[in-house]
Amino acid sequence: MSINLKSIYRKIDEFTLQISLEVKQGELVSLLGPSGCGKTTTLRIIAGFEMSDRGTVSLNGRDIAHLPPEKRDVGMVFQDYALFPHMTVYENIAYGPRLRKWDKKRIDDSVKRFLKIVHLEGFEKRKTENLSGGEQQRVALARALVTEPQLLLLDEPLSALDAKLRKSLRKEIRRIQQELKITTIYVTHDQEEALAISDRIAVMEGGKCVQFDRPEILFREPSHLFSAGFIGNSNLIEVQSLNRAESEAETAIGKLQVGFISPNMIGKAFVFFRPDKCLKTNGTGSSNTFSGVIVDDEYSGTHRSLEIKVEDVIVKALLFDNSTCKMGDTIHLQIAPEDCRVISETTSE
Amino acid sequence: MNYTGRKVRGEVYLIPAFLFMLLIFYIPLSGILVKGVHSEKGSFSLEGIIGIIGSSYYRKILIFTFFQAVVSTVFSVLIGLPGAWVMSHYSFPGKKLIRAVITIPFILPSILVVLGFVLFFGKNGVLNNFLNTLGIGDIKILYSFKAIIIAHIFYNFPIAIRIISSLWAKIPQSQMMAAQSLGAGKIRVFRTVTLHQILPAVLTSSMIIFIYCFMSFAIILVLGGGPELTTVEVEVYRLAKVSLDLNRGSSLALIQSTLTLLFMFIYSSLEKYKSYEEKLLTSANKPKYTLKFDLKSLFIILYFILILLLIVAPPFSVVMESFKESRSFAAEKQFSLYWYKQIFNPTSNGTYSKIAFNSLKNSLFYAFATVLMTIPISTLVSWVITRKKLRFPAVTELFFLLPLGISSVILGLSYMRLSNMLPSTFKGSAMLVILVHTSISLPLVFKPVLSIFRKIKISLREAALNLGASSFRTFLDIELPLIKSGLLTGATFAFAVSIGEMNATLMLSQPGTTTLPIAIYRLIGSYKFFGACALGTILMFICLIAFLAIDRFDGFGE
Structure with a gap:
């Protein structure tokens, strides 16, 4: 089942959502962005709880925008799980099948099958309020999946759980999603989570999708200032002048050879590179090197996160533990041209 | 764009409820309020209203209504405060019972309170009989200002206990400790920390008690008496049912309703402090209170004995009296189920x-x-x-x-x-x-x-x-x-x-x-x-x- 959002437009007070998105059969796509970027609204439009002012939502080419939520056959896991408090775990999961008037045996078999999938065998008779957060989350997932909908929507499903549980549950979700080959849209504001489980990520900001790509591409080759800053740690150094022909950017830390210059830039331009791509050198004047004083040093076991003051700019660098340096030292760093990209605040599309 | 079911506005669903409400409340009420600003000939006129405000008779009634409500409120809150403190700070055996007993006034219809008061405080009532056997002699409480105030206190101090103690219990003990550690004495802590925090509850409970007393009817009607002890409510009743002067009754009702709505408005604006109340998180369990032989314990015990007596005595008198019968006017009262048989045997x-x-x-x-x-x-x-x-x-x-x-x-x-x-x-x-x-x-x-x-x-x-x-x-x-x-x-x-x-x-x-x-x-x-x-x-x-x-x-x- 593929889903296609075409020129969705929705205005709520001061906020405007404008998005087009195509998710392929069996794909897990994350909508990633800070709160208020429109990711949940997008999800609610797909589920039918919110209406769009313009645009179409189609499942496998069939327009569903006119259907009420109960007719869409789209599974959804809510941020607060929304388990029915007056029903047992079994009754919660069996609710959808019962509405569809399945026969008793089929309901029983399916509920048991999905309890097994989410590792909650034996929980049938439990009251949902006595379950832990993680268990509630699994019940919610089983309930959304048991009728085998064509599309699964997850609205920040792990945001209420602690960090350790979040990691193991996101693996579970990914495993189940791949087992069932169900097309899934996953809303999150946690970039690490999105990178870990998605086939593709739609980075959203201010009601717009600014970049839609595979996790590796988003991380290494952001085409947009917002996705560069939002995902992972990054250095963004303002460009003073740019020489496109020579692939050369003049910045406060010196002249840098770059591997990529965004073709359609508007507004200020920046050189982007990841801290882990910085290499420590002895300072012999090869190209793309710069020197500065270490102003912050944070040790994390495998790495050292340094902040280095180069002229008036702070550059972040991630060095392996065995590098010997301390606060106040002068350090020389080199960055390979292919790891530097020039991008801008906005792009013309 | 969206399916049509969603386009039905919420207001449409409300039409039946809206019409019903107009029919049972707004239309009947508007009749009276319109009548209040019309002369007998039917033209618009403020004669009725001005007549009432100008008359010293009605001014007296209005002033008395305010006065008795204020006095009742002040006493109810003052009597409720110690109870609120104990209920919110200590757990002790019998606390549940006390909590249940102070709920009794909530459920007693006012006519029962009146009946209980007549039996308990009356000339031949339980209290006076008791005082007579002690040789102290009668005290006259009924049909006086005292009776009204005591009945209002009976009704309302539990409200003060409830509202104030629920907020008081939420004030974290650590705040008092912090104040003490900074050098504040007990009284100073109460004045500078506690009082500020329970003030919203004191204000809301005062306002709601004031409104109840302002609108009180049966208690004034029976326990008051004479023109000096009449409130607006009772006067509206008297005008309508005794003098059959519906016009004047309507004018007075208009004044009364304006005042009560104003009070309700003040009350609901006080309720905004509730958000403040919610911010105070529930603190840990209350310490168990162990009885000691000191003044504090004596005070607590006396306080609860008194309030329990005040609450339990009137309704208890009603129940006791219902199982009695006296054959002739002078005869001794004796135990009997006569009245119950009469009620449940309709053929008699x-x-x-x-x-x-x-x-x-x-x-x-x-x-x-x-x-x-x-x-x-x-x-x-x-x-x-x-x-x-x-x-x-x-x-x-x-x-x-x-x-x-x-x-x-x-x-x-x-x-x-x-x-x-x-x-x-x-x-x-x-x-x-x-x-x-x-x-x-x-x-x-x-x-x-x-x-x-x-x-x-x-x-x-x-x-x-x-x-x-x-x-x-x-x-x-x-x-x-x-x-x-x-x-x-x-x-x-x-x-x-x-x-x-x-x-x-x-x-x-x-x-x-x-x-x-x-x-x-x-x-x-x-x-x-x-x-x-x-x-x-x-x-x-x-x-x-x-x-x-x-x-x-x-x-x-x-």
Whole structure:
């Protein structure tokens, strides 16, 4: 089942959502962005709880925008799980099948099958309020999946759980999603989570999708200032002048050879590179090197996160533990041209 | 773009409830208020209003109404404060019992309080008999300002205990400790830290007590007496039922309603402090209080003995008296089930028997009918307010809560005027009584139902829709089971309000629509106390069951 959002437009007070998105059969796509970027609204439009002012939502080419939520056959896991408090775990999961008037045996078999999938065998008779957060989350997932909908929507499903549980549950979700080959849209504001489980990520900001790509591409080759800053740690150094022909950017830390210059830039331009791509050198004047004083040093076991003051700019660098340096030292760093990209605040599309 | 079902505006669903409310409350009431600003010839005129404000007779009544309400409020809060402190700071054996006992006044219809007071404080009452045996001699309390104030305190200091202690309990102990560690003494801590924090509760409880006392009716009507001890409520009743001066009654009602609505407005603006209250997180368990032989313990014990006596004695006197009979005027009273036999054996002739049985039957019928009228309307309105987009949600809510701000005497007066305009078959019809009970109890039913609807997370409803349930199915499967306790609480409130209601019913009263409170009132008036007590005990028993039911469903919101 593929889903296609075409020129969705929705205005709520001061906020405007404008998005087009195509998710392929069996794909897990994350909508990633800070709160208020429109990711949940997008999800609610797909589920039918919110209406769009313009645009179409189609499942496998069939327009569903006119259907009420109960007719869409789209599974959804809510941020607060929304388990029915007056029903047992079994009754919660069996609710959808019962509405569809399945026969008793089929309901029983399916509920048991999905309890097994989410590792909650034996929980049938439990009251949902006595379950832990993680268990509630699994019940919610089983309930959304048991009728085998064509599309699964997850609205920040792990945001209420602690960090350790979040990691193991996101693996579970990914495993189940791949087992069932169900097309899934996953809303999150946690970039690490999105990178870990998605086939593709739609980075959203201010009601717009600014970049839609595979996790590796988003991380290494952001085409947009917002996705560069939002995902992972990054250095963004303002460009003073740019020489496109020579692939050369003049910045406060010196002249840098770059591997990529965004073709359609508007507004200020920046050189982007990841801290882990910085290499420590002895300072012999090869190209793309710069020197500065270490102003912050944070040790994390495998790495050292340094902040280095180069002229008036702070550059972040991630060095392996065995590098010997301390606060106040002068350090020389080199960055390979292919790891530097020039991008801008906005792009013309 | 979207499917059509969503386009129906919330207001459309409200039309039936809206019309019903107009019919049972706004139209009758507007009749009276319009009449209040018209001269006898029918032209617009402020004569009536100006006449009342200009007359020293009515000014006195207005001033007395204020005065007794203020005095009652101050005493109720002062007497409630120590109780609030103990209840919020200590756990001790018997605390549950005390909590239950201070709930008694909530469930006692005012006519029963009156009856209990007459029996306990009366000339031949329990208290004076006791004092006589001690050789101290009579004290005269009844039919005086004192009696009014004591009855109001009886009714209202538990409200102060409840509201203030629930906030006081939430103030973290660490704040006091912090103040002490900074060098503040106990009194200073109370003045600079505690008082500021419990002030919202003191203010809200004062305001609600003031409103109750301002609108008090049965207590003033029976325990007051004479023109010096008359309040606006009683005067409206007197004008309508005794002087048959509906015009003047309407003008006075207009003044009264303006004042009560103003007080309600002040009260609801005080409620905004509630958000402040919620910020104070519940602190850890209260320390166990171990009794010591010191002044503090003595004070606590004396305090509770006194308030328990004050609360328990009047209703207890009613029950005791109901099992007594005296054969002749001078004879000794003796134990007897005579009055109960009379009530439940309607074939026996005798007016008491007939009136008593009919009033019981009527009261139960009106109470159940009131439940049936209020529950569907409250459910519909709450559902729409919490689930649909409305243009003016706050105004809509107010529209259904407004009867809270109109006294039941005045509502009774409006119905009385209305019944004069209707065909004579309506006069004294059960329908009018049921409708007036409905409009009085509707806000009290609506509130718990709305609040429980608000507690249901929207996502539950959305999850059901998402799983394929229709809107109606979602209501049946998900919302209805979850609001059940709120509905039961609301239903019990409606039942209790209807069965204890005297004021509006008295205004409308005709021989065929006598209810338990009316029958008790009439029996008190003709000094038939035993019979009144038997009916009173039955009424009390019904209220007790209702109270236990509410406590079970809802725990009174605790």
